[in-house]
Structures are given as structure tokens and as C-alpha cells.
Amino acid sequence: MKTKSILLLLLLIGPLIFFEANAQEKGDPLMQVPLGVQSYSFRNHWANGVEATLDIIQKMGFKELEGGAPRGVSTEEFIKLCEARGISIPSTGTGFEQLEENPQAVADRVKALGAKYVMCAWIPHNGDFTKANADRAIKAFNEGGKVLKENGIVFKYHVHGYEFQPYGNGTLMDYIIENTDPEYVSFQMDVMWTHFGGGDPVALLKKYGDRWVSLHLKDFRKGAPKDMTGLTGPENDVPLGRGELDIPGILRESNKIGIKHMFIEDESDKELEHLPISIAYLKSLKY
Numbered sequence: 001m002k003t004k005s006i007l008l009l010l011l012l013i014g015p016l017i018f019f020e021a022n023a024q025e026k027g028d029p030l031m032q033v034p035l036g037v038q039s040y041s042f043r044n045h046w047a048n049g050v051e052a053t054l055d056i057i058q059k060m061g062f063k064e065l066e067g068g069a070p071r072g073v074s075t076e077e078f079i080k081l082c083e084a085r086g087i088s089i090p091s092t093g094t095g096f097e098q099l100e101e102n103p104q105a106v107a108d109r110v111k112a113l114g115a116k117y118v119m120c121a122w123i124p125h126n127g128d129f130t131k132a133n134a135d136r137a138i139k140a141f142n143e144g145g146k147v148l149k150e151n152g153i154v155f156k157y158h159v160h161g162y163e164f165q166p167y168g169n170g171t172l173m174d175y176i177i178e179n180t181d182p183e184y185v186s187f188q189m190d191v192m193w194t195h196f197g198g199g200d201p202v203a204l205l206k207k208y209g210d211r212w213v214s215l216h217l218k219d220f221r222k223g224a225p226k227d228m229t230g231l232t233g234p235e236n237d238v239p240l241g242r243g244e245l246d247i248p249g250i251l252r253e254s255n256k257i258g259i260k261h262m263f264i265e266d267e268s269d270k271e272l273e274h275l276p277i278s279i280a281y282l283k284s285l286k287y
Helices: 001-027 050-059 073-084 094-099 101-114 132-149 172-179 193-195 202-211 247-257 270-286
Strands: 035-038 064-066 086-094 118-121 154-158 186-190 212-217 261-264
Touching: 001 073, 001 261, 035 270, 050 172, 064 261, 064 270, 073 086, 073 101, 086 094, 086 101, 094 101, 101 132, 118 212, 132 154, 132 172, 154 212, 172 202, 172 270, 186 193, 193 202, 193 212, 202 212, 212 247, 261 270
Parallel strands: 035 064, 035 261, 064 086, 086 118, 118 154, 154 186, 186 212, 212 261
Antiparallel strands: none
């Protein structure tokens, strides 16, 4: 009788518990991580003054920066300038050849910056991206990623769109993910470049789950032509919410995975106009 009573009680209160849990979620922000920005968004500003550029970043409300010390400023000084403005640097970048030739030097640089992640945004190739290019990357990522992990750093490859060449039952992007060691190699989804190359960001987030550790958030002009070059004009980079990307769907799936770092990257020539619009859009999104 005791067991039956417990079961009956669970049947009665179960729907209430379910309702309460969902009621708590309703109205919560979809953007559940600190607001981040990729330093490339300010490529036209750093030369005009590092402190002035960091002031802009701070005033916009960014708490995280992906990048490194601009030319002319030491790593130590850059860290101090960021800290004074409440900006952390969880992630930075490296070139492919640097990773391939001397991953320990990459690790030393990342540790000096105090970052936890380092991303590579381009695999060398001429014209179409091929299996040979992918195999070279797999080797470099597995070997370099191992060295980085031994130094307490997470390596991530930044998807750029050209990797979606058909291969086997999927694409070369699938081939790279499936042949890299999850212990040493993670991935950063640039949602616009993924879409531009023919990938479905939401479906790929679902398919590969926690292989994804961060995002580049950007949107693509509605109706603009797409291909697998990984290259398009700045006029096709539009504020978040004004293009073709399903930003709410991407954020929902990213939250399920537990992605902790999302960086807006604006590659337009109107970044000071676009970024506030993108920020306001992200803040407006609710469950």
C-alpha cells in the first residue's frame, strides 16, 4: 500500500512539478552567458588607440574578449587594461602553421595571456578544400591539441564554411570532427560561415554536442549568394536578427549543450552601427 500511495502522489504532483519548472524558464534570457566580442570586430580601431578601443568595448557592455594584445602593446599591459574595464580574455587565436610547427610556443603565448582556449580559423588550401587538406589538419590538430591540453589549454577549430565539401556519407567537416580526438580537439562554430558553406548550425550543434565549446555570432544578409569559399563581402554581414540565421534556435541548442562562450563578430564596415543593434537583439530574446 505504501508503494501505491507514493506512486499516486507522484502522479498527482508530477504535472505540477513539470509546470513549475517550465514556468521558471519562461521569460528567461536566451543569451545565458557573458556578452563576448571577437577583437576582429574592432580591426579598424585598434591602431587609433588601444585604450580608446577598449573603452568602446566596455561601454557596449562586453565582458569577454576573444583576441590578444594589439601591435605596440605588451601582453601584460593589455591584460591590465582589460581587467581595469572588467573585460576577461578567455580565448585567443593562432595561425595554422604556428600550431603545426611549434604548438609549445602557441601554448606559452596563450598561457601568458591567461586564456583557456585557443582557436585556429583557417586551414591552408588552394581553391576547393580537399581530403588531403583535411588530413593535414587532422594530424596538426590532434598533435598540437595534445600539447595544448598538456599545458591546460583547450584547442578549438573555427569552422569557416569551405569544409562542407561532400565526402562519403557526409562532408569533409564531418570527416574532420570524426577523425580528431575529442580529448585534444574541440570546435568553435561560426554560425554565419557554417550557414554560408551549406551547413545547418542547429542540426550540427545537435549532432556533435559537446564537441562545440564556443560560438561566433553573426548574421548573413537575406538572399545573398552563398558558396564554399569561406569568403564574402562585408556588405553581407548584417546585425543579428536581420539576416537568414535562426539565432534563437542556435542559442537554445547551445544552452542545451552547455556552451559557455559566445563572441559577436562583426565583419561589416559598419561595426559601431551594427554591434549595438546585435546586442539589443540578443538581450530581447527570451524563452
